[in-house]
Amino acid sequence: MNTQKITELLARENARFSQSRPRSAELLERATASMPSGVPMAWMRGLTHNMPIYVDGGKGAVFADVDGNQYVDFNQGDMSSTTGYGTPEVTQAIADRMARGGQFVLPGEDSIWVSEELGRRFGLSHWQYTLSASAANTEAIRLARLATGREGVLMFDGSYHGHIGETLVDYSHETPQSYALGLPRDHGRNTKVVPFNNLEAAEAELAKGNSACVMAEPALSNVGLVVAQDGFFQGLREACDRHGALLIIDETHTHMFAFGGLVRHWGLKPHVVVVGKNVAGGVPIGAYGFGEDLAELMNANLFDHAGDEPGFASGGTLYGSHLSMAAARATLEHVLTEEAYAHIGRLGARLGGGIQDIIDRAGLPWRAQHLESRAGWLYGTEVPVSGVDAVRLMNVDLSDSRRIYMANRGIWEAIVTAGPAVSFPMVDADIDLYLEVAEGWIKELL
Ligand SMILES: Cc1ncc(COP(=O)(O)O)c(C=O)c1O
Incomplete structure (x- = not known):
C-alpha cells in the first residue's frame, strides 16, 4: 500500500471534516476554556485524531452532530449504546x-x-x-x-x-x-x-x-x-x-x-x-x-x-x-431478546463477509474479521492468536484514513482498536451503506 496515498487521503479528508463542521469548531473553542481538551472526559479527545464533533442527538442506529451531519453509528460509543438511541x-x-x-x-x-x-x-x-x-x-x-x-x-x-x-x-x-x-x-x-x-x-x-x-x-x-x-x-x-x-x-x-x-x-x-x-x-x-x-x-x-x-x-x-x-x-x-441477537448476528455475518469481498476484489493481502455482530479489518493475512500478534497487524494511519473518509460520508466508526459493530436497530440498508462507502475508500487508496 502506497503510504504517501494514505497520508494525502488522510490530510484531504481531515480538512474536509473540519471545514464542514463550523458549529462543532465554535463549541470546541468555547469548551477549551472550561474543560481540558474541550471535552468532559479527556479520553474522548484521545480516541480519534480528527477534530471532535459535538453531538446533538440520536435515534435508532443514527446520530447527528450540531452541524446537522448524520452518521450511521458502527461504534455506538465503544458499544455502550449498541441497543440504539432513544429506544x-x-x-x-x-x-x-x-x-x-x-x-x-x-x-x-x-x-x-x-x-x-x-x-x-x-x-x-x-x-x-x-x-x-x-x-x-x-x-x-x-x-x-x-x-x-x-x-x-x-x-x-x-x-x-x-x-x-x-x-x-x-x-x-x-x-x-x-x-x-x-x-x-x-x-x-x-x-x-x-x-x-x-x-x-x-x-x-x-x-x-x-x-x-x-x-x-x-x-x-x-x-x-x-x-x-x-x-x-x-x-x-x-x-x-x-x-x-x-x-x-x-x-x-x-x-x-x-x-x-x-x-x-x-x-x-x-x-x-x-x-x-x-x-x-x-x-x-x-x-x-x-x-x-x-x-x-x-x-x-x-x-x-x-x-x-x-x-x-x-x-x-x-x-x-x-x-x-x-x-x-x-x-x-x-431489546436484548434472542430474536434481536439473531438479527444482529445475521447482519454481522453480512458485514464481515462484505468486507472480505471488498478486500478480495481489490486483491489486497488483508483479512476481514467477524465474530457474530462484530466485524473488523486486519491489515495482514495472518490470524492473530495473541494480543501482541493483533497489535502487530494494526495500522493506525490506514484505520484513521478509513474512519475519517467514512465519517465524511455518513458512517461513524470511531476507535482504531475496535472495528465496525452492528447495533440492534440496524437494518440491511445500513450494512449496504457501510460496504459501499468502505469500497469507495479502498478504490481511492488504490
Ligand atoms: C472488555 C472490557 N471490559 C471492561 C471495560 C470497561 O468498561 P467501562 O469503561 O464502561 O467501565 C471495557 C471498556 O471498553 C472493555 O472493553
Missing part, C-alpha cells in the same frame, strides 16, 4: 422511574427481576451491581481476593478490562508497569500478563500459587478481534480449579455479540462473569454474577458500619440504583 420502551421506563425517584439506597423489585434474568442468561445465580464495567471488574477482583486470600491477578496480553489499577498495565515489560500517568509506578506489582491462547504459560503462572484470579475476555475485543482457540477456556477453568484461583470472564463487549454472551454461546464455565456498557440501554450500569458459594462468602462478610470486623469492600451510593435497574429491565425485556 421507546427504555426511554419510557427511565422517565417513569425517575418520576418516582431514581435511588434510595434500598432495593426494589426490578433488581430481583434483572438478577433472575441475568442468571437465566449467564448461568450464574447471584448478581451485584455497579455503575460501570470497570467498577464491576474491580469488585470481582476483590471477591476473588476474599475467596482465595491471595492478591495476584493473571491476565492476557491485548486485554482491556477498564479503568482499574490492576489491569491498566503495560505488559511489554517483564514486570508489568504503569500504562498511564498518574498511577503509582509499581501498581502492576500484583499483576501478571501472559499471551492470550497460551494455556501453558497461564498454567505455569497459576502453579506459583499467587493468583487470586484469571481475568479474561472470551475473545479479545479491544485489539481488533482475537478469538480463543478450541479448548482454551475449558483448559483455563481446569487450571484455575487445580491451582485454587477464580476464572473471571469479562463480557463487557462480548455480551453484545450473542444472547447470554459468549459464556452461553460457547458453553464457558467462569466462576464470575462481568457485564456492563449497554445492559441498561445506555444508563450507567455494571454487573457481576457468581454462584451460590461466592454469594455465601459475601453474606458472611457483609460490610456493617456498626460492626468491629471489616466486611467485603463493595458499593457506591448510586450503584444498583432504581434507575439502572428499571432501564436494565426494559432493555433486557424489549
